[in-house]
Amino acid sequence: xxxxxxxxxxxxxxxxxxxxxxxxxxxxxxxxxxxxxxxxxxxxxxxxxxxxxxxxxxxxxxxxxxxxxxxxxxxxxxxxxxxxxxxxxxxxxxxxxxxxxxxxxxxxxxxxxxxxxxxxxxxxxxxxxxxxxxxxxxxxxxxxxxxxxxxxxxxxxxxxxxxxxxxxxxxxxxxxxxxxxxxxxxxxxxxxxxxxxxxxxxxxxxxxxxxxxxxxxxxxxxxxxxxxxxxxxxxxxxxxxxxxxxxxxxxxxxxxx
Amino acid sequence: xxxxxxxxxxxxxxxxxxxxxxxxxxxxxxxxxxxxxxxxxxxxxxxxxxxxxxxxxxxxxxxxxxxxxxxxxxxxxxxxxxxxxxxxxxxxxxxxxxxxxxxxxxxxxxxxxxxxxxxxxxxxxxxxxxxxxxxxxxxxxxxxxxxxxxxxxxxxxxxxxxxxxxxxxxxxxxxxxxxxxxxxxxxxxxxxxxxxxxxxxxxxxxxxxxxxxxxxxxxxxxxxxxxxxxxxxxxxxxxxxxxxxxxxxxxxxxxxxxxxxxxxxxxxxxxxx
Numbered sequence: 001x002x003x004x005x006x007x008x009x010x011x012x013x014x015x016x017x018x019x020x021x022x023x024x025x026x027x028x029x030x031x032x033x034x035x036x037x038x039x040x041x042x043x044x045x046x047x048x049x050x051x052x053x054x055x056x057x058x059x060x061x062x063x064x065x066x067x068x069x070x071x072x073x074x075x076x077x078x079x080x081x082x083x084x085x086x087x088x089x090x091x092x093x094x095x096x097x098x099x100x101x102x103x104x105x106x107x108x109x110x111x112x113x114x115x116x117x118x119x120x121x122x123x124x125x126x127x128x129x130x131x132x133x134x135x136x137x138x139x140x141x142x143x144x145x146x147x148x149x150x151x152x153x154x155x156x157x158x159x160x161x162x163x164x165x166x167x168x169x170x171x172x173x174x175x176x177x178x179x180x181x182x183x184x185x186x187x188x189x190x191x192x193x194x195x196x197x198x199x200x201x202x203x204x205x206x207x208x209x210x211x212x213x214x215x216x217x218x219x220x221x222x223x224x225x226x227x228x229x230x231x232x233x234x235x236x237x238x239x240x241x242x243x244x245x246x247x248x249x250x251x252x253x254x255x256x257x
Numbered sequence: 258x259x260x261x262x263x264x265x266x267x268x269x270x271x272x273x274x275x276x277x278x279x280x281x282x283x284x285x286x287x288x289x290x291x292x293x294x295x296x297x298x299x300x301x302x303x304x305x306x307x308x309x310x311x312x313x314x315x316x317x318x319x320x321x322x323x324x325x326x327x328x329x330x331x332x333x334x335x336x337x338x339x340x341x342x343x344x345x346x347x348x349x350x351x352x353x354x355x356x357x358x359x360x361x362x363x364x365x366x367x368x369x370x371x372x373x374x375x376x377x378x379x380x381x382x383x384x385x386x387x388x389x390x391x392x393x394x395x396x397x398x399x400x401x402x403x404x405x406x407x408x409x410x411x412x413x414x415x416x417x418x419x420x421x422x423x424x425x426x427x428x429x430x431x432x433x434x435x436x437x438x439x440x441x442x443x444x445x446x447x448x449x450x451x452x453x454x455x456x457x458x459x460x461x462x463x464x465x466x467x468x469x470x471x472x473x474x475x476x477x478x479x480x481x482x483x484x485x486x487x488x489x490x491x492x493x494x495x496x497x498x499x500x501x502x503x504x505x506x507x508x509x510x511x512x513x514x515x516x517x518x519x520x521x522x523x524x525x526x527x528x529x530x
Contacts, residue, residue, distance in 0.1 A: 010388070131350045165350060168392060210345055217346035220308055220338045221359040221406065222330050231357040231370040 008129050013057040014239060015127040020136030022240040023124050029247045033254045034116045042254055043112050049250065050119055059126055067122035068115060075111050082107030134161040135232045155225045162214070170207060177202055258284045258414060258445055259305055259336070264314030265468075266300055274300040275311070276468035284413075287446045289456045289476065292465035293489035298449045299341075301465070302416050305447060306336040319413065334363065336414040337407035341422055343399030347391040352383065352402050355391055359410040377405040381435055397428025404435060414445040421452060433458075453480065454493035457517045464488060481515035495519050502526075 010016075015023070030049075037043055054064065068075075088102030125133070138157035146153055177199050182188070188195040259282040266275040274297045282288050290298045303309040304316050307323040319335050321328035337359075340346045349355030353374050360370040378384040381401040391399060400420055407415055417436065421429040429452075437458050440446045448459065456462055456476045464472035464479060464487055471487060472479045481500065485492045492500070499522055503510040508525050516522035 129350060131354050161350075162348075165348070172392070213340070213342065213345035214348065216308060217340060218348055218358075220306055220333055220340075221348075221410065222333045222362040223358075224330065224362055227364045228361050229364045229366065229370065230361055231354070231367060231374065233367060 007125065009059055009063060009126045011057060011059070011127065013127065015053060015057045015123070017239065018243055019234060019236055019240045020128050020132045021140055021234065022236070022243050023128055024133070024136050024140060026243060026247050027120055027124050029251060030120050031117055033251055034113050034120070037113065037254065038109060043109070043116075045254065046116050050116065050123070053123060057123070057127055059123075063126055064119055064122055068118055071114075071118060075114060078114065079107040079111045082110055130164040131161060132232055134158075134164070135230050135234065138230075139234050152225045154228050158223075158225070166207075166211075169210065170203070173203055173206055173210075174199065177206075258282055258286075258319060259447075260315075260317040261301075261304065262315050262317075264304060264311035264316060266297075266304065266309060266311050274468055275304070277314075278468065278470060279314075280463065280470065280473070282414075282445065282447060285440075285443055285445055286461060287440045287448065287459045288461045288463060289459035290447065290449045290463045290465060291451070291453065291456070291488045291490070293487075296465040296489065297468040298465055299418050300468075302338070302418050302447065302449055305414070305416055306338050307332045308338070334410050335412055336416055337410050337412035338416040338418065339400070339403050339407055339420050341419040343396060343403050343423065344391075346403050346406075347399075350390060351387070352378070352389050352391060352394075353387045355402060356406045356409050359406055363410065373409040373411070377409040380408055381405045395428070396424050397431055400424060400428065400432055401435070404432070412444070414447065415439060417446065417448045419449050419451065421450065421455065429455075451490045453488055453490050453496065456480070476517060477515040478512040480517065481510075481512040495522055498522065499525075
């Protein structure tokens with residue numbers, strides 16, 4: 001549970017020390033580049049950028065493998081859909097299914113796009129603590145006229161922060177409940193439906209109680225959606241300006257390429 | 258400091274939790290509240306920082322009425338609360354972020370927030386755990402961080418809701434000593450507990466039953482003669498022994514000198530020789 005999907009890995013690299021707003025904006029710009037990439041040369045260049053960033057952060061590669069692994073089934077479906085349902089020059093066929101050259105190319109490109117989107121998102125979450133991400137998003141959303149829809153940027157950031165905070169808590173509750181039910185004779189393999197009910201029902205009721213307790217703790221510590229300050233310093237430094245310049249260079253390079 | 262006048266409170270399911278209760282708590286007092294499960298101790302405590310509002314009567318904290326919505330922030334800043342389950346009161350991802358949550362809500366400057374976080378963590382001896390996740394801490398450590406989170410708001414009153422009930426004896430001792438220090442430094446303490454041996458340092462003991470106060474006085478006077486059934490807990494062995502010794506005439510039956518701890522009992526026995 002210490003290395004969850006898309007979790008934060010503490011460190012002191014340049015990427016770790018960048019302002020979260022730079023990383024969020026950078027991720028958005030890189031995402032545009034990835035979605036625009038259509039050739040293998042583009043993909044190779046994106047892979048090169050990703051590798052350089054990972055090496056500079058001295059992050060374990062296993063962390064990124066764990067980030068992609070839960071989505072493998074989705075990637076496989078995505079690839080197979082493009083492979084079999086794209087019209088073009090046929091390279092292989094079996095019964096009514098046929099694989100085309102264009103399908104193979106499109107399937108690989110689209111799948112790689114999603115893999116890279118996920119990898120870059122994992123790179124940002126690995127180098128930025130969840131609270132700094134939410135603080136960054138809060139600061140980016142602050143100029144928007146959200147008050148007209150009855151919400152503040154602090155509310156948005158707090159909702160995100162709590163959602164992230166509850167994931168490990170739910171996982172712990174799920175593990176405890178599963179162990180408790182197994183110790184009372186539940187066979188998850190033989191009775192999967194019964195297992196779902198015997199774990200999900202107490203999990204939901206326990207979670208509701210836990211949410212109420214957290215809400216009470218927040219209220220008792222004067223939570224308010226306006227007029228809050230933050231302990232995280234948000235200041236663009238020279239490193240952030242250089243990073244922005246590099247993002248612009250990356251976009252220009254890929255556009256020209 | 259806290260003036261509770263004739264309050265009653267019913268839960269949405271119509272259960273009467275507090276029944277025409279009045280209580281005054283003075284500045285710097287250490288008031289312990291005991292009683293059986295469901296007698297209304299925690300409900301009363303939640304009225305003291307405006308988490309619950311009475312159906313009738315009034316609660317005034319430092320001159321501010323909890324029924325006035327504009328005073329609620331100041332009341333909660335004045336009267337901080339530490340809850341029973343240390344695991345369910347964390348909001349931050351790391352210890353420092355959790356301690357900073359309260360000062361952030363007060364809109365303090367970044368420098369002030371960091372100073373308060375440093376000081377609060379030092380006060381509870383958790384400065385070495387600043388960047389740890391609250392989930393990785395033991396029960397006692399979690400409760401210390403919860404206390405630091407409240408201390409960071411610099412409250413005049415701290416309300417403790419059965420804070421030692423989920424802790425091992427060692428952690429309980431640590432938390433009690435921290436509470437004692439706070440009281441010695443002038444903080445008003447309201448302490449709800451089931452453990453009667455924790456009442457040694459209280460100036461006052463309030464015993465509740467069915468939403469009402471049945472005893473209000475010094476712990477010596479109350480514990481020396483009343484039925485332990487009312488306290489919702491067995492008498493600690495020292496008090497049980499002292500009561501038997503007093504009944505047998507081996508020590509004086511005077512409530513004002515009734516021993517509440519082993520050291521006090523030893524002293525009384527030495528004097529009675």
